[in-house]
Amino acid sequence: MPTTDYSALVSRRSPxxxxxxxxxxxxxxxxxxxxxxxxxxxxxxxxVLFVGGLLIGxxxxxxxxxxxxxxxxxETVVVRDRQSGLREDVVEETSxxxxxxxxxxxxxxxxDEIRNKPWxxxxxxxxxxxxxxxxGAVMASERDVATGLPVGARSHARVNEIGVLYTAIAxxxxxLAIIDASHxxxxxxxxxxxx
Amino acid sequence: xxxxxxxVNFFMPHxxxxxxxxxxxxxxxxxxxxxxxxxxxxxxxxxxxxxVSVVYKSIKCESMRxxxxxxxxxxxxxxxxxxxxxxxxxxxxxxxxxxxx
Numbered sequence: 217m218p219t220t221d222y223s224a225l226v227s228r229r230s231p232x233x234x235x236x237x238x239x240x241x242x243x244x245x246x247x248x249x250x251x252x253x254x255x256x257x258x259x260x261x262x263x264v265l266f267v268g269g270l271l272i273g274x275x276x277x278x279x280x281x282x283x284x285x286x287x288x289x290x291e292t293v294v295v296r297d298r299q300s301g302l303r304e305d306v307v308e309e310t311s312x313x314x315x316x317x318x319x320x321x322x323x324x325x326x327x328d329e330i331r332n333k334p335w336x337x338x339x340x341x342x343x344x345x346x347x348x349x350x351x352g353a354v355m356a357s358e359r360d361v362a363t364g365l366p367v368g369a370r371s372h373a374r375v376n377e378i379g380v381l382y383t384a385i386a387x388x389x390x391x392l393a394i395i396d397a398s399h400x401x402x403x404x405x406x407x408x409x410x411x
Numbered sequence: 412x413x414x415x416x417x418x419v420n421f422f423m424p425h426x427x428x429x430x431x432x433x434x435x436x437x438x439x440x441x442x443x444x445x446x447x448x449x450x451x452x453x454x455x456x457x458x459x460x461x462x463v464s465v466v467y468k469s470i471k472c473e474s475m476r477x478x479x480x481x482x483x484x485x486x487x488x489x490x491x492x493x494x495x496x497x498x499x500x501x502x503x504x505x506x507x508x509x510x511x512x
Contacts, residue, residue, distance in 0.1 A: 253475040258466055265462045272455065274442045356440055371442035374452040379442070385459060389466040396470045 231398035238394035239343050245397030258393045266342045266386035270349060273371040273379015278346070278353040279333040282322035284308035286366065287357030292324040293317050335380050341387035341394075349383075460489045 229248050238245030243259020246252075269277060284290050288308045293315040295305050306329075310317050321329045330337065339346050356368025371379055432444030445451060464482040472478050 254469050257469045257475065257478065261462050261465050261469075265459070268458065270439055272443045275439045352439070368440040369442060375442045378452060378455045382455075382459060385463065389463065392470060393466060 229401050231401040234401040235394050235398040238390070238397050239341070242343055242345075242390045243393065245394055245401075249397060249400055251400075258389075262342060262386050262390045262393070263345065265389070266345060266349075266383050269379045269382025269384075269386065272382060273376050274368055275349055275352045275356050276366075276368050276370045277376055277379035277383060278339055278350050279336055280350045280354050281326075281329045281333050281336050282320060283354050283357070285357060285370070286359060287354045290321040290329070291317050292319060292321050335384045338384035338387040338391075341391040342383070343390065346383070346387060456493070457486075457490070460486050460493075464489065 234245040234248050237248050241259065242262035243255040243257070246255030246258060249255075282290055286308055290306050290308055291310050293305055293307055293310055295303055295312070296314040297303055304318075305315075306321050306325075307315070318324050336350075340350075353368070357366050359365060360367050370376075429445060436444050461482070464485040465478065468478045468482045468485060469475065472481060
């Protein structure tokens with residue numbers, strides 16, 4: 217009786233390729249290894265969870281590092297203060313004459329900015345879907361010309377918490393799947409990690 | 412008749428507000444409507460537990476045939492665990508309130 221030679225199948229896929237595929241499309245790492253059922257199960261679950269989080273809390277549950285609540289780039293500025301002298305601040309609009317612009321916050325203090333929005337690290341693990349949704353969140357934060365209010369409403373309290381939780385856990389589960397799939401690729405067997 | 416009366420007086424106002432909320436809702440741009448009283452949000456933990464269980468068991472199980480049963484099993488255990496933790500915390504809070512309140 218012929219048996220499937222998994223080692224020959226997976227030896228063509230490097231763990232890096234499998235990990236990259238798993239990030240680009242959730243579950244695709246397993247699909248590359250020929251494990252279709254596992255890939256589809258993990259992929260569909262991660263995508264449904266992520267989209268579910270966006271439906272519950274709205275797209276603005278995603279806080280994109282480098283962008284403010286009105287969808288504009290955050291700038292690091294030096295403010296001249298009468299009481300404390302010079303101090304650094306992060307603002308969305310630099311209109312004040314007492315401010316000197318140091319540049320985009322992601323260029324000046326990227327670690328501090330990401331630390332201020334820690335959930336974004338987990339959320340971006342869901343792949344390009346999260347990146348596209350982040351772009352949508354920035355666009356939804358921009359003010360509508362007619363009303364002067366943001367296009368998308370920001371959720372609060374439990375609704376926001378659950379939306380953030382869903383999207384962040386979707387990203388973390390995808391990271392888990394990426395690690396497992398690339399480990400299986402390294403082991404040379406689709407069941408490598410489980411063993 | 413009683414059932415119709417209960418339906419009109421109790422459920423209809425809630426149903427009407429829910430339908431109005433859903434019709435006015437723009438998915439993704441606005442948060443989900445539905446009142447969001449304290450009795451509602453814990454139910455959203457169930458799909459989350461199920462998703463975590465499905466992915467976890469998909470990674471752990473050698474054969475995907477075992478995943479559905481084992482995922483449901485572990486979902487029940489997670490819910491029971493969270494319920495137990497909630498009960499213990501409630502007892503702890505009540506005890507602190509009783510002795511120090």
